[in-house]
Amino acid sequence: MGKIAVSCEEPALDSRIDPRFGRAAGFLIVDPDTLEFSYVDNGSSQAMSRGAGIQAAENVFRSGAKIVLTGYVGPKAFQSLSAAGIQIGQNLENMTVRQAIEKFKAGDVDMASSPNRMGHGA
Amino acid sequence: MKVAVASGKGGTGKTMVSASLVSVWRSPVIAMDLDVEEPNLHLFLHPEIKGKRTANMEIPVADESRCSQCGKCAELCQFKAISLMGKIILTYQEMCHGCGGCIAVCPEGALSPGYRELGEILWGRTNYGKFLMGRLRVGEAMSPPLMRQTKIRLTEMTDLNGTDVIIDAPPGVSCPAVNAVMDSDVILLVSEPTPFGLYDMKLAHQAFSQLNKPMAAIINRAGLGTSEMAGYCKSSGLEILAEIPYDRGIAEAYAGGRIIADIDGEFRKLFTGLADKIKSIPEASGRRGVPNG
Amino acid sequence: MVEIVVLSGKGGTGKTSLTAAFAHLSYNHIICDLDVDAPDLHLILKPENIRTEAFFAGHKAMIIREKCENCGICQEMCRYGAVSEISGYPFIDQIKCEGCKVCVSFCPSNAIDFCEKQCGNWFQSDTRFGPMIHAQLFAAEENSGRLVALLREKAKETARQKKLDLILSDGPPGIGCPVISSLSGASVAVLVTEPTPSGRHDLERVADLCAHFRIPAGVIINKSDLNMAQADSIGKFCAQQGLTLLGRLPHDPVITHAMINAKAVTEYDQGEFSGRVAEIWNEIEALSGYKSIKLMNDNK
Numbered sequence: 001m002g003k004i005a006v007s008c009e010e011p012a013l014d015s016r017i018d019p020r021f022g023r024a025a026g027f028l029i030v031d032p033d034t035l036e037f038s039y040v041d042n043g044s045s046q047a048m049s050r051g052a053g054i055q056a057a058e059n060v061f062r063s064g065a066k067i068v069l070t071g072y073v074g075p076k077a078f079q080s081l082s083a084a085g086i087q088i089g090q091n092l093e094n095m096t097v098r099q100a101i102e103k104f105k106a107g108d109v110d111m112a113s114s115p116n117r118m119g120h121g122a
Numbered sequence: 123m124k125v126a127v128a129s130g131k132g133g134t135g136k137t138m139v140s141a142s143l144v145s146v147w148r149s150p151v152i153a154m155d156l157d158v159e160e161p162n163l164h165l166f167l168h169p170e171i172k173g174k175r176t177a178n179m180e181i182p183v184a185d186e187s188r189c190s191q192c193g194k195c196a197e198l199c200q201f202k203a204i205s206l207m208g209k210i211i212l213t214y215q216e217m218c219h220g221c222g223g224c225i226a227v228c229p230e231g232a233l234s235p236g237y238r239e240l241g242e243i244l245w246g247r248t249n250y251g252k253f254l255m256g257r258l259r260v261g262e263a264m265s266p267p268l269m270r271q272t273k274i275r276l277t278e279m280t281d282l283n284g285t286d287v288i289i290d291a292p293p294g295v296s297c298p299a300v301n302a303v304m305d306s307d308v309i310l311l312v313s314e315p316t317p318f319g320l321y322d323m324k325l326a327h328q329a330f331s332q333l334n335k336p337m338a339a340i341i342n343r344a345g346l347g348t349s350e351m352a353g354y355c356k357s358s359g360l361e362i363l364a365e366i367p368y369d370r371g372i373a374e375a376y377a378g379g380r381i382i383a384d385i386d387g388e389f390r391k392l393f394t395g396l397a398d399k400i401k402s403i404p405e406a407s408g409r410r411g412v413p414n415g
Numbered sequence: 416m417v418e419i420v421v422l423s424g425k426g427g428t429g430k431t432s433l434t435a436a437f438a439h440l441s442y443n444h445i446i447c448d449l450d451v452d453a454p455d456l457h458l459i460l461k462p463e464n465i466r467t468e469a470f471f472a473g474h475k476a477m478i479i480r481e482k483c484e485n486c487g488i489c490q491e492m493c494r495y496g497a498v499s500e501i502s503g504y505p506f507i508d509q510i511k512c513e514g515c516k517v518c519v520s521f522c523p524s525n526a527i528d529f530c531e532k533q534c535g536n537w538f539q540s541d542t543r544f545g546p547m548i549h550a551q552l553f554a555a556e557e558n559s560g561r562l563v564a565l566l567r568e569k570a571k572e573t574a575r576q577k578k579l580d581l582i583l584s585d586g587p588p589g590i591g592c593p594v595i596s597s598l599s600g601a602s603v604a605v606l607v608t609e610p611t612p613s614g615r616h617d618l619e620r621v622a623d624l625c626a627h628f629r630i631p632a633g634v635i636i637n638k639s640d641l642n643m644a645q646a647d648s649i650g651k652f653c654a655q656q657g658l659t660l661l662g663r664l665p666h667d668p669v670i671t672h673a674m675i676n677a678k679a680v681t682e683y684d685q686g687e688f689s690g691r692v693a694e695i696w697n698e699i700e701a702l703s704g705y706k707s708i709k710l711m712n713d714n715k
Binding site: 129130131132133134137159160162165166198200201219220221222223226227258260261262263264265270292293294295296297298299300304316317318321322325326328329330332333346347348370373374376377378379 | 423424425426427428431452453455458473474492494495496510513514515516517520521552554555556557559560588589590591592595609610611612613616617620623624627638641642645666668671674675677
């Protein structure tokens with residue numbers, strides 16, 4: 001299974017999920033089998049007020065992750081991730097990164113076929 | 123002479139003043155609405171629209187088969203309108219500011235010019251002369267490029283020698299407002315003597331000062347609120363050209379889509395007097411008759 | 416968390432005065448002034464500043480004269496007419512510069528600087544009605560859409576920290592970039608209009624925008640007695656468009672008197688006008704699904 005990028009508030013498995021994809025503090029890039037992880041800072045996207053989702057999608061792409069787990073994805077980020085063949089699990093909130101990975105492994109995360117948030121600076 | 127009617131705060135009577143000035147202007151005049159987000163001048167001048175055109179902005183269209191994924195375009199773009207995801211080039215046309223940099227920088231000729239609609243430019247005639255307006259497409263975020271194209275249309279309509287232009291500018295003091303007034307010869311600030319009105323007029327006065335153009339104030343709804351407004355104008359050298367009284371009749375006439383100068387002789391005199399004062403303002407040197415895109 | 420944005424399209428419809436009244440009437444909220452271009456809400460709320468931060472956005476290009484070889488490429492390539500020649504050298508008009516970096520990238524002598532610039536300040540404050548996030552863009556600056564997005568971000572952050580359930584925002588005028596930035600992802604838009612041709616025209620445009628971004632919207636017709644026929648027609652328009660008519664308010668100078676006294680109208684006067692504003696606020700709560708906890712306790 002490919003690596004999973006989870007939007008998070010802090011660089012730890014027990015960090016809370018940051019439900020915002022584009023404006024997440026960072027991404028934990030997790031190997032779902034071993035739970036080994038690395039951290040990608042997303043500060044470059046947070047600092048932008050437009051195009052944050054596109055920037056975040058580029059950051060995730062560079063990390064090599066094949067799956068994203070997050071809360072909300074806007075239309076531009078969705079388009080970017082889809083174009084790169086990255087699958088998106090959305091509507092995840094109020095849980096830790098570890099819980100999100102477990103939920104995903106149990107097959108309980110809805111994989112998105114369309115963005116769940118309107119774009120433009122939100 | 124190009125006269126820009128502006129205001130820091132919205133709803134101070136900017137459009138009402140513009141419409142009335144156009145109606146009493148004694149020499150040939152073009153009424154031009156550059157409040158492209160919310161153009162309202164036509165609602166009072168009732169122009170017969172004779173022509174219109176779509177205003178477009180150039181955006182890049184990618185030909186993936188020619189793209190070598192060098193990433194130069196995405197690196198140059200300051201607005202995140204192009205993104206390279208591995209081997210795939212993505213363009214986000216609504217993010218584009220139309221700078222043309224990506225098309226120029228691409229070594230493979232993989233980007234060619236396409237267009238995004240900004241809005242429309244309409245022109246025609248009113249009872250008082252020619253009329254011109256820009257109207258932003260709903261959902262479009264960028265008004266300055268549409269304003270630039272509307273100004274270009276103005277230069278096509280007349281050589282501007284012997285014809286004056288009255289510009290209804292957008293409210294506020296940021297980029298679009300400055301864009302609307304920056305090619306004018308005189309800037310009029312319409313305000314009302316309330317705390318909001320005073321604060322916003324100070325902002326506008328400060329913002330437009332850097333353009334080095336003659337400025338003057340028009341106080342609407344005079345007698346409504348505080349007297350601090352007059353004090354500010356006096357201390358900052360802003361001449362008050364006219365005071366329009368606070369009057370429910372005016373509010374009702376405006377609500378009915380009427381031009382205030384048409385209510386009665388008293389108001390007509392007020393605006394003809396204002397027009398004469400505006401014409402006597404010495405213009406900023408060297409600007410007269412210079413068309414500016 | 417519920418986010419209510421008050422908009423009007425046209426200025427001067429009473430948007431800010433009504434936002435101040437809503438701030439007075441509701442509890443457990445953070446107040447946000449998103450009209451960063453010409454903010455006025457602070458004139459009523461008199462915020463006490465607890466934090467000031469510089470706002471940087473975009474870049475500006477500047478010619479380094481010593482390096483410039485006067486080839487003219489910058490002037491040729493600038494789409495914004497920002498480069499002109501002054502005493503034999505190119506000069507970049509900072510007001511016209513879009514910050515696109517094209518001249519910087521194509522300058523063969525690396526003679527153009529591209530520096531980040533401060534466009535304004537934003538503030539975190541306390542008011543008698545609760546915490547407030549607001550800003551002031553520097554004169555003639557652009558990028559207000561970016562600043563609006565930043566303020567909303569900061570408001571959400573503060574609301575999370577302080578466990579507040581409601582963000583109440585005074586939105587910018589117009590329908591352009593700052594308005595789109597203030598609206599996208601909000602829970603409810605409250606549109607304040609007046610029965611004038613401009614008020615009606617602008618309402619239609621803002622309503623279109625709300626529909627475009629799929630934001631539920633309610634309408635307040637202020638100064639409704641100025642033109643009853645137009646007010647009725649706006650009411651019909653709302654019904655056709657699926658906009659909730661939140662209520663009508665008369666043309667009443669009390670709103671100006673309250674402003675001059677730096678008070679919310681509901682705070683300044685307990686008369687009929689204020690009563691109607693309170694009823695409208697209840698309608699807004701119903702529309703947004705938000706319920707002020709304190710308010711329920713107060714009302715028993």
